[in-house]
Amino acid sequence: MExxxxxxxxTTTVLAGASATLVAFAVAAYRSSGRxxxxxxxxxxxxxxxxxxxxxxxxxxxxxxxxxxxxxxxTGLFAASMALVAGSLVVYEPGTREFVxxxxxxxxxxxx
Numbered sequence: 001m002e003x004x005x006x007x008x009x010x011t012t013t014v015l016a017g018a019s020a021t022l023v024a025f026a027v028a029a030y031r032s033s034g035r036x037x038x039x040x041x042x043x044x045x046x047x048x049x050x051x052x053x054x055x056x057x058x059x060x061x062x063x064x065x066x067x068x069x070x071x072x073x074x075t076g077l078f079a080a081s082m083a084l085v086a087g088s089l090v091v092y093e094p095g096t097r098e099f100v101x102x103x104x105x106x107x108x109x110x111x112x
Contacts, residue, residue: 015052022048026041
């Protein structure tokens with residue numbers, strides 16, 4: 001394996017790992033808040049993971065034979081992911097609380 005291929009795998013692994021972490025955070029936020037914006041974020045960052053993992057697999061399987069097609073697919077996935085991230089800002093419910101507090105905890109705080 002050449003140095004450039006090794007660096008490609010390292011940076012791809014970091015990108016996929018960071019994106020997978022963001023997916024986990026967005027899913028947890030969606031589960032706790034039910035906000036549609038968090039679902040958009042989870043799917044958007046999930047597409048980054050798909051692009052980060054799928055592109056090197058395809059590249060190494062084909063011997064980097066069709067670089068233009070790989071770039072087109074990767075860029076398309078990243079564009080779709082950024083559209084979803086931007087969409088999460090559009091569908092964000094501005095009237096909701098920043099932090100979601102369970103009703104039982106809110107009652108306990110108000111009773112003080």
